Amino acid sequence: MEIIETILNTLYFFYDCLPILAEGLKITLISSVSSFALGLLIGSVVALLRVTKIKFLHYFLTAYVEIIRGTPLLVQLLFIFYGVPIVLGIKMPSLIVGIVSIGICTGAYQSEMIRSGIQSIPSGQIEASQALGMTKWQTMRYIVLPQALRMVIPTLINEFIMVTKDTSQLMVIAIPELTRRASWIVYRTFKPFEVFGLVGAMYFAMAYVASRASKYIENKYRIRGLIR
Amino acid sequence: MMNNIILRIEDLYKSYGDLKVLDGISFELRKGETVVIMGRSGVGKSTLLRCINRLTEPDAGEIYLGNTKVTDPGTDVTRIRERIGMVFQHFELFPHLIALDNVTIGLTKVLKLPEEKARELALTQLDKVGLSHKAYSHPAELSGGEKQRVAIARALAMNPDLIMFDEPTSALDPLLVGEVLDTMRELAREGLTMLIVSHEVSFAEEVADRIMIMSEGKIVEEGPPSLIFSNPEHEFTRKFLERILAR
Numbered sequence: 439m440e441i442i443e444t445i446l447n448t449l450y451f452f453y454d455c456l457p458i459l460a461e462g463l464k465i466t467l468i469s470s471v472s473s474f475a476l477g478l479l480i481g482s483v484v485a486l487l488r489v490t491k492i493k494f495l496h497y498f499l500t501a502y503v504e505i506i507r508g509t510p511l512l513v514q515l516l517f518i519f520y521g522v523p524i525v526l527g528i529k530m531p532s533l534i535v536g537i538v539s540i541g542i543c544t545g546a547y548q549s550e551m552i553r554s555g556i557q558s559i560p561s562g563q564i565e566a567s568q569a570l571g572m573t574k575w576q577t578m579r580y581i582v583l584p585q586a587l588r589m590v591i592p593t594l595i596n597e598f599i600m601v602t603k604d605t606s607q608l609m610v611i612a613i614p615e616l617t618r619r620a621s622w623i624v625y626r627t628f629k630p631f632e633v634f635g636l637v638g639a640m641y642f643a644m645a646y647v648a649s650r651a652s653k654y655i656e657n658k659y660r661i662r663g664l665i666r
Numbered sequence: 667m668m669n670n671i672i673l674r675i676e677d678l679y680k681s682y683g684d685l686k687v688l689d690g691i692s693f694e695l696r697k698g699e700t701v702v703i704m705g706r707s708g709v710g711k712s713t714l715l716r717c718i719n720r721l722t723e724p725d726a727g728e729i730y731l732g733n734t735k736v737t738d739p740g741t742d743v744t745r746i747r748e749r750i751g752m753v754f755q756h757f758e759l760f761p762h763l764i765a766l767d768n769v770t771i772g773l774t775k776v777l778k779l780p781e782e783k784a785r786e787l788a789l790t791q792l793d794k795v796g797l798s799h800k801a802y803s804h805p806a807e808l809s810g811g812e813k814q815r816v817a818i819a820r821a822l823a824m825n826p827d828l829i830m831f832d833e834p835t836s837a838l839d840p841l842l843v844g845e846v847l848d849t850m851r852e853l854a855r856e857g858l859t860m861l862i863v864s865h866e867v868s869f870a871e872e873v874a875d876r877i878m879i880m881s882e883g884k885i886v887e888e889g890p891p892s893l894i895f896s897n898p899e900h901e902f903t904r905k906f907l908e909r910i911l912a913r
Contacts, residue, residue, distance in 0.1 A: 563761075565758065570748065571747040571777075572775060576775050581760055585762050
């Protein structure tokens, strides 16, 4: 009967933790969704600009993607949080800094995903569209992007899952998201096994929902008869 | 003088590096004419078609579509292309769109027709190529022959001054070649202006008003099919026909 008591106690403990963690989950969700959306915006623009091959921009954007890919998010986060205010003399709320930092980071990855989607469209289709009299932009808008985006939906949702997990690093700039709140509780209760276990399960649940959503969206927008 | 000349090409040149693909091509195409271009693979037949709507930029020479100078740098090339239909060897349908939308997209986005009118027109064209019952199928659900007929409907719907066919049956299963050629025969009968690159000798013999034989970037022989097939002047044409007919 001792086991049942332990389980009950743990459940009570979880119940006590919930209000604090729920608040953290909210911040985690907000920062995940907003930084992913910002990244999608940056990624789309960068991908489009990179495929149009404007020389000057090309070097600049390649540098952006390479630098972001070659440095840890944690370093980028600390650099923007501590470094940029000193140079520019402005101080922004840490949540904004966090969202922008992760947005810039995931934007670089997303631009590469979208670019590979755009470049996977066979050139024959682009020529067929131009032969109809469509402009470059119309070809992009009506022929290339609808197919390219379908193709990258699974990778983009995978990136979203990465972003939700990356938001745990926001704890280093004192944003009270899920992981930071969990460590508060651990400092006070000394129950890391239970607390981090529970928090891990919460991250997992988010990832699971996202991956189910991915399957659903993929099916919904599947091109009929096309085997991939 | 230009009254019924739809396409005029003067001294067209195109090279890729040292390779002269088009070496001074000149010809005219009259309204309602069907011209078939024949020649070995790689002699520049496709390049010629692609230069006409400037999917490929020619190095030198002039192209006129009616009174419009296609090769003028100031010419809006999209306005030219909407007047020239093109049918490709590999169909190049848009796989994310149903057959109907493959046909309407040019009408709504390029010609800016209202949705309703475009649909109506597209259905008429699909009916004409015998595919109105496949209007709601995606390209991947169609056979090769059906795909090519949708591609023809897509080009026809724009009501172009001429349609260019770039080996429209070369990628097809032999069993499916017939249906596409039938569709093209019908168009020739209706008096559509067509410029066709093809290896189908008996088809060419039947529908062509004129046949042009290309070799090494030049038109080496030109004339009505009866003349070219029965009495080829050129040594090259003779060999070429022998080989093709032997297949």
